Amino acid sequence: MTETDLRTxxxxxxxxxxADGTSDMVVIENAVKxxxxxxxxxRRTRDHVHSVDGVxxxxxxxxxxxxxxxxxxxxxxxxxxxxxxxxxxxxxxxVDGMDVRKLRGAExxxxxxxxxxxxxxxxxxxxxxxxxxxxxxxxxAQHRMGTAEERRKKVEDGLREVxxxxxxxxxxxxxCSGGQLQRVVIARALxxxxxxxxxxxxxSALDASVQAKVLNLLSRxxxxxxxxxxxxxxxxxxxxxxxxxxxxxYLGQVVEIADRDQLFDAATHPYTLAxxxxxxxxxxxxxxxxxxxxxxxxxxxxxxxxxxxxxxPLATERCRTQMxxxxxxxxxxxxxxHRWDEARAALxxxxxxxxxxxS
Amino acid sequence: xxALLEIDRLTVTFGGASPVLDGVSLGIAxxxxxxxxxxxxxxxxxxxxxxxxxxxxxxxxDAAAVRLGETDLVAASEGQMNSVRGGQASMLFQQxxxxxxxxxxxxxxxxxxxxxxxxMSRSAARRRVVELLHDVGVDEPExxxxxxxxxxxxxxxxxxMIAAAMAAQPRLLIADEPTTALDVTVEAQILALIAQKKxxxxxxxxxxxxxxxxxxxxxxxxxxxxxxxxxxQGPTAEILDAPSHPYTQALILCSSxxxxxxxxxxxxxxxxxxxxxxxxxxxxxxxxxxxxEAHVExxxxxxxxxxxxxxxxxxxxDTRCWAASTMRESA
Numbered sequence: 001m002t003e004t005d006l007r008t009x010x011x012x013x014x015x016x017x018x019a020d021g022t023s024d025m026v027v028i029e030n031a032v033k034x035x036x037x038x039x040x041x042x043r044r045t046r047d048h049v050h051s052v053d054g055v056x057x058x059x060x061x062x063x064x065x066x067x068x069x070x071x072x073x074x075x076x077x078x079x080x081x082x083x084x085x086x087x088x089x090x091x092x093x094x095v096d097g098m099d100v101r102k103l104r105g106a107e108x109x110x111x112x113x114x115x116x117x118x119x120x121x122x123x124x125x126x127x128x129x130x131x132x133x134x135x136x137x138x139x140x141a142q143h144r145m146g147t148a149e150e151r152r153k154k155v156e157d158g159l160r161e162v163x164x165x166x167x168x169x170x171x172x173x174x175x176c177s178g179g180q181l182q183r184v185v186i187a188r189a190l191x192x193x194x195x196x197x198x199x200x201x202x203x204s205a206l207d208a209s210v211q212a213k214v215l216n217l218l219s220r221x222x223x224x225x226x227x228x229x230x231x232x233x234x235x236x237x238x239x240x241x242x243x244x245x246x247x248x249x250y251l252g253q254v255v256e257i258a259d260r261d262q263l264f265d266a267a268t269h270p271y272t273l274a275x276x277x278x279x280x281x282x283x284x285x286x287x288x289x290x291x292x293x294x295x296x297x298x299x300x301x302x303x304x305x306x307x308x309x310x311x312x313p314l315a316t317e318r319c320r321t322q323m324x325x326x327x328x329x330x331x332x333x334x335x336x337x338h339r340w341d342e343a344r345a346a347l348x349x350x351x352x353x354x355x356x357x358x359s
Numbered sequence: 360x361x362a363l364l365e366i367d368r369l370t371v372t373f374g375g376a377s378p379v380l381d382g383v384s385l386g387i388a389x390x391x392x393x394x395x396x397x398x399x400x401x402x403x404x405x406x407x408x409x410x411x412x413x414x415x416x417x418x419x420x421d422a423a424a425v426r427l428g429e430t431d432l433v434a435a436s437e438g439q440m441n442s443v444r445g446g447q448a449s450m451l452f453q454q455x456x457x458x459x460x461x462x463x464x465x466x467x468x469x470x471x472x473x474x475x476x477x478x479m480s481r482s483a484a485r486r487r488v489v490e491l492l493h494d495v496g497v498d499e500p501e502x503x504x505x506x507x508x509x510x511x512x513x514x515x516x517x518x519x520m521i522a523a524a525m526a527a528q529p530r531l532l533i534a535d536e537p538t539t540a541l542d543v544t545v546e547a548q549i550l551a552l553i554a555q556k557k558x559x560x561x562x563x564x565x566x567x568x569x570x571x572x573x574x575x576x577x578x579x580x581x582x583x584x585x586x587x588x589x590x591x592q593g594p595t596a597e598i599l600d601a602p603s604h605p606y607t608q609a610l611i612l613c614s615s616x617x618x619x620x621x622x623x624x625x626x627x628x629x630x631x632x633x634x635x636x637x638x639x640x641x642x643x644x645x646x647x648x649x650x651x652e653a654h655v656e657x658x659x660x661x662x663x664x665x666x667x668x669x670x671x672x673x674x675x676x677d678t679r680c681w682a683a684s685t686m687r688e689s690a
Contacts, residue, residue: 070542070543070544070545071513071542207398207399207569208398208569208570208571208610208613208614209398209609209610209613209626209627211613211616212613212616212624212625212626213624213626215616215624216623216624216626219622219623234542234543235543237616238616241616241618241624274544275543275544277547278543278544278546278547279543281572281575281615282572282575282576283575283576284575284576284578284594284595284596284599286575286576287551287554287576289547289551291544291547292544294498295512295514295515295542295545296512296542311544
């Protein structure tokens with residue numbers, strides 16, 4: 001089945017191609033999203049959480065961009081900004097030629113058909129009181145697609161495509177394991193024939209064997225549907241598997257972005273190097289290594305200057321006062337660090353990092 | 360080495376259902392770190408809770424013996440157990456903020472075992488709390504002692520839990536997925552801290568994790584659980600480099616996230632799931648492809664294998680698999 005069927009049912013998905021006459025599916029320019037905190041007693045001003053603070057990214061049509069960062073780095077907020085679930089405060093966000101900050105009414109429905117989201121916790125993403133069939137049909141009904149009969153058929157086809165038989169149509173979410181339900185969520189996301197799939201930690205809640213299964217499924221679906229993807233994960237290995245390019249976020253900013261192999265073999269930002277080190281399989285009996293000091297500061301009051309400097313082993317006076325710009329250090333490789341040219345030599349031990357010594 | 364903790368044929372049942380733990384036996388030597396590894400639902404946490412006698416209501420625990428040092432934990436009264444918990448044995452949890460009392464300051468929670476188990480005065484306890492917080496790498500320990508749990512980040516809360524766990528200088532630390540909820544850079548710090556505290560105090564650690572990568576650097580030995588049973592155990596390097604049980608092999612393969620030539624990741628075949636219903640055969644049988652290859656499938660279907668010395672392994676490397684001996688050559 002599938003792709004053609006989905007497209008026909010998906011209706012006229014609008015102009016193909018991408019934004020700005022190029023082949024970019026996603027263009028984000030200087031996106032800013034601050035969340036206002038509740039007013040506190042005896043304070044005149046209200047604090048902001050600087051979740052996304054001037055992020056610019058492009059994702060080409062058919063490309064998979066991996067987005068890595070720790071909790072509070074703003075990666076999930078960026079996903080929500082992209083899908084207009086948390087409208088950006090400033091900047092430009094374009095998905096498949098649509099300026100999502102200007103969408104109204106029927107146009108926002110077109111965004112929903114174009115871009116879909118897969119969440120971390122599949123149990124939280126499904127209505128526990130609806131059968132899987134009801135939940136999935138509702139998506140189609142919302143977009144006025146097909147008769148009840150056609151919808152049921154399409155839901156069954158969609159479930160089959162993710163490896164679940166039609167018996168799942170009448171099951172409730174509670175009757176499914178996490179891995180099965182994540183496949184249901186993926187099937188739901190694909191029902192409308194989207195071009196862009198945003199996956200927010202899609203396998204973090206799953207056991208190792210189930211994680212492998214879901215990742216295999218995502219790779220296959222990506223190929224078969226020519227999907228553009230934003231793959232958000234804190235797990236570098238997951239991102240490495242499935243991404244063409246990788247961006248690393250820290251406290252609301254992109255600190256490094258490069259082609260996958262360039263990032264894994266030649267990262268130069270101290271934070272990326274710390275993440276890579278943490279993800280390196282340790283040898284039995286080896287001492288646990290600690291590559292970044294302390295914990296991420298609060299995104300309410302990010303440090304002046306370079307935001308990573310409070311944890312960075314290479315920080316200098318200049319890092320304290322001057323925020324480094326995101327600068328190109330190689331074709332397609334940008335880094336936000338004053339000392340990027342020394343970082344690798346200074347921080348990579350003889351043990352090497354992820355990826356070295358492997359294929 | 361003398362075993363500090365000894366568990367002999369521990370079985371836990373809820374109502375009439377098949378047991379969640381079925382004849383689990385393990386020992387931890389003085390100063391040793393044993394990692395208990397397995398997927399969700401395999402029985403890792405139930406094992407930990409059994410040791411502390413903190414099983415949920417409705418659970419029935421049977422064991423030939425559960426012994427910590429000189430204390431018989433099966434026969435111990437509730438009063439004796441209270442002096443074991445937080446005294447001889449302490450526990451870390453996956454969600455440190457949920458394990459801490461939200462209505463009490465950090466200092467009073469760390470101080471509690473000091474006063475209760477060591478009989479310290481209030482002011483002596485207060486001084487010691489600051490030392491303990493300092494020892495686990497908390498900045499400004501005096502100020503932090505006056506904080507409430509909601510004012511802490513996840514990593515800081517786990518440090519506080521470790522300080523509280525170390526307060527009465529336990530002989531056994533049970534760490535149940537202590538870094539799973541933390542960011543990777545913080546996870547590395549907490550692992551290093553646990554390793555450091557273990558070395559300083561010479562305590563034993565039962566380290567529970569679903570992540571083989573995490574335990575590699577910290578464990579002396581690994582025990583792998585599947586469907587309420589230990590299916591393999593042995594020295595860390597041997598388990599990771601030369602696993603004998605097909606489930607351990609499969610777990611290592613799919614944890615590595617390395618695609619094969621066709622770009623696919625290894626996936627453990629679907630079977631009847633975490634099957635505890637004993638049809639009499641091996642519990643992993645429905646997902647195992649080794650049985651047929653080794654021509655022992657009649658054994659696998661009819662009788663559950665015993666946990667016996669792994670062929671070719673060093674002493675202390677045990678496996679529960681009929682095919683293990685023939686598998687070695689074919690692997």
